[in-house]
Amino acid sequence: MTDNLMPSSVPQAAPVETTDAEPSIVVASQWQLMWWKFRKHRMAMISLIVISVMYIVALGAGFFAPQSVDTYSRRYTQAPPMQIHWFDNGVFAPFVYAYKQETDPRTYARVYTIDEEHKIPLGFFVRGDEYQIGLHGVPISPINQLAITTDIHFFGAITPGDPFYLFGTDDVGRDGFSRLIYASQVSLSVGLVGVFLSLILGIVLGALSGLLGGIIDNIIQRIIEILRSIPNIPLWMALATAVPPRWDPVYVYFGITIILSFIGWTDMARVVRGKFLALRKEDFIVAAELDGVPRRRIILRHMIPSFLSHIIASATLAIPGMILAETALSFLGLGLRPPIVSWGVMLQDAMNIATINNMPWLLIPGAAVVITVLTFNFLGDGLRDAADPYHV
Amino acid sequence: MAKYILKRLLYVIPTMFIISIVVFTTIQLPPGDFVTQMIESMRNQTGGTTWSPEFETAMRDRYGLNEPMPVQYAKWIGNILLYGDFGYSFQNSEPSQRIIWDRMGMTLVVSVSAFVFTWMIALPIGVLSAVKQYSIADYFFSFVGFIGLATPGFLIALVLMFLAFKYGGVSLSGLFSPEFENAPWSIERVIDMVKHMWIPMIIIGVGGTAGLIRVMRANLLDELNKPYVETARAKGMPEWKLLLRYPFRAAMNPFVSTIGWALPGLVAGEAIVSIVLNLPTTGPVLLNSLLQQDMFVAAGFLMLLSLLTIIGTLISDILLAWLDPRIQYA
Numbered sequence: 143m144t145d146n147l148m149p150s151s152v153p154q155a156a157p158v159e160t161t162d163a164e165p166s167i168v169v170a171s172q173w174q175l176m177w178w179k180f181r182k183h184r185m186a187m188i189s190l191i192v193i194s195v196m197y198i199v200a201l202g203a204g205f206f207a208p209q210s211v212d213t214y215s216r217r218y219t220q221a222p223p224m225q226i227h228w229f230d231n232g233v234f235a236p237f238v239y240a241y242k243q244e245t246d247p248r249t250y251a252r253v254y255t256i257d258e259e260h261k262i263p264l265g266f267f268v269r270g271d272e273y274q275i276g277l278h279g280v281p282i283s284p285i286n287q288l289a290i291t292t293d294i295h296f297f298g299a300i301t302p303g304d305p306f307y308l309f310g311t312d313d314v315g316r317d318g319f320s321r322l323i324y325a326s327q328v329s330l331s332v333g334l335v336g337v338f339l340s341l342i343l344g345i346v347l348g349a350l351s352g353l354l355g356g357i358i359d360n361i362i363q364r365i366i367e368i369l370r371s372i373p374n375i376p377l378w379m380a381l382a383t384a385v386p387p388r389w390d391p392v393y394v395y396f397g398i399t400i401i402l403s404f405i406g407w408t409d410m411a412r413v414v415r416g417k418f419l420a421l422r423k424e425d426f427i428v429a430a431e432l433d434g435v436p437r438r439r440i441i442l443r444h445m446i447p448s449f450l451s452h453i454i455a456s457a458t459l460a461i462p463g464m465i466l467a468e469t470a471l472s473f474l475g476l477g478l479r480p481p482i483v484s485w486g487v488m489l490q491d492a493m494n495i496a497t498i499n500n501m502p503w504l505l506i507p508g509a510a511v512v513i514t515v516l517t518f519n520f521l522g523d524g525l526r527d528a529a530d531p532y533h534v
Numbered sequence: 535m536a537k538y539i540l541k542r543l544l545y546v547i548p549t550m551f552i553i554s555i556v557v558f559t560t561i562q563l564p565p566g567d568f569v570t571q572m573i574e575s576m577r578n579q580t581g582g583t584t585w586s587p588e589f590e591t592a593m594r595d596r597y598g599l600n601e602p603m604p605v606q607y608a609k610w611i612g613n614i615l616l617y618g619d620f621g622y623s624f625q626n627s628e629p630s631q632r633i634i635w636d637r638m639g640m641t642l643v644v645s646v647s648a649f650v651f652t653w654m655i656a657l658p659i660g661v662l663s664a665v666k667q668y669s670i671a672d673y674f675f676s677f678v679g680f681i682g683l684a685t686p687g688f689l690i691a692l693v694l695m696f697l698a699f700k701y702g703g704v705s706l707s708g709l710f711s712p713e714f715e716n717a718p719w720s721i722e723r724v725i726d727m728v729k730h731m732w733i734p735m736i737i738i739g740v741g742g743t744a745g746l747i748r749v750m751r752a753n754l755l756d757e758l759n760k761p762y763v764e765t766a767r768a769k770g771m772p773e774w775k776l777l778l779r780y781p782f783r784a785a786m787n788p789f790v791s792t793i794g795w796a797l798p799g800l801v802a803g804e805a806i807v808s809i810v811l812n813l814p815t816t817g818p819v820l821l822n823s824l825l826q827q828d829m830f831v832a833a834g835f836l837m838l839l840s841l842l843t844i845i846g847t848l849i850s851d852i853l854l855a856w857l858d859p860r861i862q863y864a
Contacts, residue, residue: 368552368553371844373839375802380560380836473806474806495707498699502696505696508692508693519683
């Protein structure tokens, strides 16, 4: 947000009793005040850092993942997670122990035992699978050339091809950790894109509803009520079956995101409408009206800036719901499907109890979901508190 | 008041009408229909035999799938309204209402017991957290509550199933022991169900409980700081009596208004959990009917689940209008 959006007449959190009695409080913009308040919310600050790290890792997935998303090793199927030993005889030299494997004569299952004789050295900035980083995912031809191809990985086995499975492997011997990182690209962006779409729909319809009132308001409110009367998960399930299985993964991704925001916008619209209705009676709006300020200017310069922060907080709190919904749908096989990897798609492998019993590490993507949702909730709480000028 | 209730009741009719259109359209959205699905699966089974287009048309004629959409809709909704007939389940080759009512009944039982569980757990904990704010118990329950809110129900179900299987050697799936699975209803069967019920009850209730604890805590904290509490205290009213008589009742108000929203939330959450736990409720059948395009079964479920939501909202609105004199119901 740029500063020119901020009229100086914004409700100055006027006689605030600050602990650090700086004169800067008087001239601080609304956003600066919010930031100062946000900083005090410790869980929200921690969450902001965690979320930033997750998004950075997701953006540079190729670099941070030790392997590529579909590299598999037939020798290491269903291998359990390995533990990293950071020091070797007191010297910093990370390594993992290799696995010895035998086949259980009765069940034919592979049994892995730690081979303490055999160490696999690990290092930073090692060579491995080739990957691209940049805009290669965009399905438009000149843009997707803006990517570099390299094979340097942040962390991994020093000798390329050595087994290093931090979170174990799945049925076909793919590295769970690498797939988790690649999956975060999809899982983390679904929430953002979905909330962005609901935000646009919600703000437009909510504003129409709140500003025009009358019959339009009535119609929009009834539509919202009806959409909310249909239980969301069954409705999502029904809509998701309409996405043809043979579609290109990119279309499936956007199809599912649009379906998620199909219900998500109703919350946004309610918040926006409520804010418009409440603001209409505020003194500073009435004053502006009496001064003959044009309606457009009142909306853009006075109303929107004063509730934008609140909307941002609501949007942040809506992201976890989207992430959870995507995970649930993909888990049921109705949402995203392979070759797309998301946390929900990964959890699909863990659907039956026999599999989980053999490979409990397949549940790790679930932990990723929980952490993400938790941090977004804290971040949203912090933002909401910070955005509320009456909240101390 | 009576006029208000009547008005709200009448309002259900147009709402359900529009919902039925939305539901019917949604069900028609997937490309192809049940006949396409059936022929494809027959082709897979027989190893690539092709079926004549005449056969396809004949099948569609038989199921009435060739008629234009509005006609199909009119027939469908007409049969539901006039005869309570939800249409034919292609997959099970029988009228779908039997399976729909069966499963809806179980869904209602599971959801309502999860709801009761939620309130029984959440209210005392919420009160405790508010009264003993910043105590260890408060922090503990806040933490558990946050985790509960952030964990999807199906994940809790998976983890519990895994733990029970690994350390207890028991399988948590289903709502009945094998010997009661298909038995007719009897006292023993009900007892058996109650024994199995608590796992789904906890799993489905956990998310709601976490939210409720937070709401109760916040509401009660708001009330506890109000002057009337101070006054009552100054007059020497015993603390627990004071708590239950005034602030607690005031803090309960917003709860009543959310009863209506809680039930649909549970029903929706139940859909996924029941698929994981393989419960004899709507979830697994709804999923299957959606995948197989057994459209009348799916549409029937969506209609009834929506009706449940609307009834829930209705109850809330009426309760609220009755409880809170500030609400105008002109």
